[in-house]
Amino acid sequence: MKDKLGKLCDQMRQKELRIPVDLTVGVVFFLVGLAVMLLMPSQVAISERDVVNGRAFPELLMTLMMICCAALVAKEIVKLVRKQPLEYKTVNLLVEVKALIILAILVITYILCRTTDLFVVGAVFCALAFLIYFRCKKPLYYVITVGLAVGIWAAFRFLLNVRF
Amino acid sequence: MLQHIVPASGLLFTLQNILWINIGVFIGAVFAAIPGLTVILCVILFLPVTYSMSAIPGMMFLLGIYCAGGYGGSVSAILINTPGTPHAAATMLDGHPLSKMGRTKAALKIALYASTFGGIFSALALLFLGPQVAKLAAQLGTAECFMVCVFGLTIIAGVSGKSMVRGIIAACLGLLISCIGSDPMTSYDRFTFGINRLYLGLDLAVCLIGLFALVEIVSRAEQKPGELHMDTAKMHDNGVITKDEYKRLARPTILGSLIGVMVGIIPGTGASEASWFSYSQAKNMSRHKEEFGKGSVEGIAAAESANNAVTGATLIPLLTLGIPGDGTVAIMLSALMINGLNPGLSLFTTQGDIMYAIMLGLILVNLFMLIQGKLLTPIFAKVVSIPQEILTPIIVIFCFAGAYSVNKNYFDVGVALVFCVLAWVLRKLDMPPVPILLGLVLGKMTETNFRRALLISDGSPKIFFSSVYCWIFIGLIVLAVGTILRGKLKDRKAAAAKEET
Amino acid sequence: MKKRRICLCLAVVMAFCLMTGTVGLAAGETWTVTCPWAPDGVASLVSQKAASLSTEYSEDITLVAEAIKGDAATVNTWVLDNEADDPSLVFVGEGLLSITATMDPAKMQFGYEDFEFVENLYSSVFVLSADAKLEIENVEDLQAYVAEADQITVATNGATGSEAFLAAALFGSMDAGDALKLVPYQSAAEAAQAVTRGETDFAVSHQSQILEAYNQEGVTVVCAFDEGPIENGPFAGVEGVGEYGYPFFRNRCFIMARAGTDEAKVAELKALYDEILADEEVVDWLHDTMLLEVDTMEVEDVEDHVANVKDIVEQYIDIVQPE
Numbered sequence: 001m002k003d004k005l006g007k008l009c010d011q012m013r014q015k016e017l018r019i020p021v022d023l024t025v026g027v028v029f030f031l032v033g034l035a036v037m038l039l040m041p042s043q044v045a046i047s048e049r050d051v052v053n054g055r056a057f058p059e060l061l062m063t064l065m066m067i068c069c070a071a072l073v074a075k076e077i078v079k080l081v082r083k084q085p086l087e088y089k090t091v092n093l094l095v096e097v098k099a100l101i102i103l104a105i106l107v108i109t110y111i112l113c114r115t116t117d118l119f120v121v122g123a124v125f126c127a128l129a130f131l132i133y134f135r136c137k138k139p140l141y142y143v144i145t146v147g148l149a150v151g152i153w154a155a156f157r158f159l160l161n162v163r164f
Numbered sequence: 165m166l167q168h169i170v171p172a173s174g175l176l177f178t179l180q181n182i183l184w185i186n187i188g189v190f191i192g193a194v195f196a197a198i199p200g201l202t203v204i205l206c207v208i209l210f211l212p213v214t215y216s217m218s219a220i221p222g223m224m225f226l227l228g229i230y231c232a233g234g235y236g237g238s239v240s241a242i243l244i245n246t247p248g249t250p251h252a253a254a255t256m257l258d259g260h261p262l263s264k265m266g267r268t269k270a271a272l273k274i275a276l277y278a279s280t281f282g283g284i285f286s287a288l289a290l291l292f293l294g295p296q297v298a299k300l301a302a303q304l305g306t307a308e309c310f311m312v313c314v315f316g317l318t319i320i321a322g323v324s325g326k327s328m329v330r331g332i333i334a335a336c337l338g339l340l341i342s343c344i345g346s347d348p349m350t351s352y353d354r355f356t357f358g359i360n361r362l363y364l365g366l367d368l369a370v371c372l373i374g375l376f377a378l379v380e381i382v383s384r385a386e387q388k389p390g391e392l393h394m395d396t397a398k399m400h401d402n403g404v405i406t407k408d409e410y411k412r413l414a415r416p417t418i419l420g421s422l423i424g425v426m427v428g429i430i431p432g433t434g435a436s437e438a439s440w441f442s443y444s445q446a447k448n449m450s451r452h453k454e455e456f457g458k459g460s461v462e463g464i465a466a467a468e469s470a471n472n473a474v475t476g477a478t479l480i481p482l483l484t485l486g487i488p489g490d491g492t493v494a495i496m497l498s499a500l501m502i503n504g505l506n507p508g509l510s511l512f513t514t515q516g517d518i519m520y521a522i523m524l525g526l527i528l529v530n531l532f533m534l535i536q537g538k539l540l541t542p543i544f545a546k547v548v549s550i551p552q553e554i555l556t557p558i559i560v561i562f563c564f565a566g567a568y569s570v571n572k573n574y575f576d577v578g579v580a581l582v583f584c585v586l587a588w589v590l591r592k593l594d595m596p597p598v599p600i601l602l603g604l605v606l607g608k609m610t611e612t613n614f615r616r617a618l619l620i621s622d623g624s625p626k627i628f629f630s631s632v633y634c635w636i637f638i639g640l641i642v643l644a645v646g647t648i649l650r651g652k653l654k655d656r657k658a659a660a661a662k663e664e665t
Numbered sequence: 666m667k668k669r670r671i672c673l674c675l676a677v678v679m680a681f682c683l684m685t686g687t688v689g690l691a692a693g694e695t696w697t698v699t700c701p702w703a704p705d706g707v708a709s710l711v712s713q714k715a716a717s718l719s720t721e722y723s724e725d726i727t728l729v730a731e732a733i734k735g736d737a738a739t740v741n742t743w744v745l746d747n748e749a750d751d752p753s754l755v756f757v758g759e760g761l762l763s764i765t766a767t768m769d770p771a772k773m774q775f776g777y778e779d780f781e782f783v784e785n786l787y788s789s790v791f792v793l794s795a796d797a798k799l800e801i802e803n804v805e806d807l808q809a810y811v812a813e814a815d816q817i818t819v820a821t822n823g824a825t826g827s828e829a830f831l832a833a834a835l836f837g838s839m840d841a842g843d844a845l846k847l848v849p850y851q852s853a854a855e856a857a858q859a860v861t862r863g864e865t866d867f868a869v870s871h872q873s874q875i876l877e878a879y880n881q882e883g884v885t886v887v888c889a890f891d892e893g894p895i896e897n898g899p900f901a902g903v904e905g906v907g908e909y910g911y912p913f914f915r916n917r918c919f920i921m922a923r924a925g926t927d928e929a930k931v932a933e934l935k936a937l938y939d940e941i942l943a944d945e946e947v948v949d950w951l952h953d954t955m956l957l958e959v960d961t962m963e964v965e966d967v968e969d970h971v972a973n974v975k976d977i978v979e980q981y982i983d984i985v986q987p988e
Contacts, residue, residue: 024593043357057614109564110577351769571733
């Protein structure tokens with residue numbers, strides 16, 4: 001089991017994805033700007049009598065954002081035409097999977113807190129999950145971390161009067 | 165004034181007051197040093213304690229929290245690259261790199277000294293120039309406030325990292341996010357997608373938890389198992405600040421203190437704005453620009469002196485005009501009012517001794533902050549050697565508890581998680597998170613003042629050129645933009661010269 | 666090193682004692698009083714004052730005040746989380762029951778029927794202040810000014826709050842609704858400052874919020890939004906708009922229990938609040954510092970107040986929020 005996991009990790013560590021940063025940023029945020037512009041009429045009500053209405057500022061921002069995105073994309077296309085190197089960012093699959101696991105721990109902690117309405121449940125889960133994630137084998141660390149998790153909850157609950 | 169100083173000193177220098185100052189300073193420093201727990205939250209939680217006290221000890225306790233909170237936020241920014249409070253984000257840019265260089269104690273000391281200097285500077289401004297400065301600040305109207313915001317937005321150039329265009333895109337995103345919620349000018353909802361709680365807008369502290377603290381946790385994925393523990397051999401940190409460094413600290417500290425006082429007196433602005441203004445100006449004026457963002461001692465001093473200089477300055481409009489300079493001070497106003505004191509210039513005549521005792525107390529608070537800070541620095545510095553297995557979940561728990569405590573609702577914890585995901589995606593795209601934070605800090609203020617100014621002038625932009633103050637700010641904006649362009653041209657020339665060689 | 670450790674231990678012990686003190690040793694049943702507005706606001710402050718005195722007047726009930734800003738959102742959560750007989754109280758005012766209920770009912774997942782009225786915490790009479798340069802001292806001066814003015818600018822706290830509706834009702838009933846321009850500010854203090862520096866002609870605010878500007882002679886206080894003249898405090902004698910037949914309402918803060926709560930318990934809570942609000946120290950503090958009035962009420966008075974404000978909102982909504 002341990003070997004299999006190790007092998008899988010090694011395989012993932014080898015897999016890398018190269019992202020052309022400026023091109024991706026340009027395209028992604030241009031689309032974000034466009035989406036916001038399209039959503040504007042349904043999301044921001046205005047009155048005819050407003051001197052400057054509630055859409056003006058977000059529209060201004062999105063226009064500026066889209067101009068910047070267009071400039072980034074144009075710059076990258078020029079580079080491609082001139083066969084100049086683009087700026088790349090390397091994304092490692094193993095790192096992203098690990099990030100997803102950490103994110104999952106955070107989300108589960110949140111769900112546990114919310115559904116049980118007992119913060120301490122989520123806090124203890126979070127403590128244990130991270131210790132397991134870091135493959136901690138020291139029992140003392142488990143005792144300390146879980147103790148601190150309960151202690152923090154108790155401090156908020158009973159000393160600061162935050163009811164959760 | 166002099167006739168009040170002696171009786172005020174008598175009221176101030178009691179064992180009870182000194183004890184409350186120290187308790188406040190200790191709680192403020194520790195609370196703000198914990199990611200997710202902000203100074204305003206701390207003041208809210210401890211405010212009821214003051215209701216059974218008289219005005220002076222109550223205010224001393226709250227001022228202790230307020231001032232030490234200004235310094236405490238820098239502790240986690242330096243140690244774990246997570247600002248404890250929004251105004252410590254600028255400190256993080258250089259504090260953490262300096263700590264990573266093995267100079268944790270030095271970074272903490274610089275933050276403490278700069279904070280103390282800024283705090284005392286503003287306390288003196290409050291004591292000697294309070295009423296005059298307040299009258300000047302009261303003249304700053306909507307158009308002038310908008311100009312301050314535009315000036316603030318020029319900072320984006322300085323914190324955009326490698327690409328200014330990407331920085332502008334990030335800032336636009338931050339400014340857009342600040343639009344979420346009820347439109348302050350019409351009360352119509354904006355971008356709430358039918359989610360009830362969103363009409364309140366997003367709390368800056370909650371966004372900060374996601375953008376900086378939780379994403380730092382997710383970034384543990386980038387660490388290799390060997391990096392989990394601090395290499396103690398690298399920690400040959402004796403906390404010494406060299407003579408040359410002290411010399412370099414003088415200018416940004418004084419500049420930061422001045423900026424902090426100026427920003428603090430304008431109602432609606434606060435320590436976050438001040439620290440960024442100061443950081444940006446210190447960078448522009450420094451002979452060691454290249455060190456900024458990589459552990460510059462000047463960067464830490466500029467940010468910390470400014471955010472603590474705000475503490476005294478926000479009290480100027482509060483004590484003289486009854487207008488709270490920022491949210492935390494607004495809550496402190498309660499401690500005065502519950503004791504039957506309605507702040508304003510008239511109170512200087514009727515209750516002059518109490519008012520001067522409070523102002524003198526602010527100096528005392530800063531001195532005790534220095535003493536406690538010196539005692540706590542070695543203990544704080546040990547945080548970096550706590551094993552990651554223990555530290556990581558503890559930070560998460562504090563972040564979640566802090567996000568929940570803001571509005572006592574799990575919705576905010578969810579918002580923090582969303583911001584964490586956003587920050588992670590942006591990190592993958594090499595997008596700087598600081599311009600987003602700046603957008604969030606300045607967004608609502610910029611838009612509201614812009615629209616209100618045009619509403620007052622019936623849509624005429626002449627209002628932005630209608631006073632001497634507007635022209636002063638226009639001058640500052642032109643100067644800032646000029647400095648940025650000059651810097652960019654220099655960089656380009658240097659890069660071209662490098663390519664040629 | 667030793668000294669440092671001793672200092673640290675002392676500090677920790679002090680902080681712990683203090684934090685323990687915040688919890689207090691509550692005797693009898695503890696009732697949490699949730700204020701859905703800012704912790705530095707008037708309602709929260711009065712609530713804290715009342716809570717701090719609760720143990721003096723009752724051995725059975727201890728009030729614990731908390732402020733969770735969020736307005737309708739906070740009350741929504743409170744209604745969802747609490748059932749009849751739960752030891753929890755919440756504040757609502759005409760802002761929620763009359764203004765939000767008319768303008769944006771979708772924001773409210775509750776109605777008046779979800780509550781059991783306990784007591785009114787205070788009454789606040791709003792005042793209209795004018796830029797001192799305009800030299801408007803009373804309602805007659807105001808009428809003369811309005812008759813001549815092409816545009817009237819009024820600073821208010823928020824775009825659709827009580828202040829905005831009071832301004833709309835006053836100038837609307839003077840047939841100057843079209844000339845009225847409401848300029849919303851982020852806080853009452855900002856609105857008061859705006860009129861002081863002449864950014865707007867008028868401001869509507871609580872009395873305490875304009876007091877300092879008035880003391881500095883930056884503004885004149887023209888009239889009060891009440892039936893008759895103000896009786897106490899620095900603005901005593903200022904005319905009420907009601908004397909001239911203009912619409913008005915006071916700002917009130919209703920303490921509510923969850924609907925269905927035992928009547929005897931509600932009566933006990935009401936009696937406790939009545940005792941606290943009759944305390945001379947509280948009355949003086951409300952009058953002199955907060956410039957508020959003790960104004961205990963019955964259920965019928967509350968219903969009348971809500972209906973009156975609703976009428977005003979419906980009549981002047983087009984001025985405050987034009988289509």
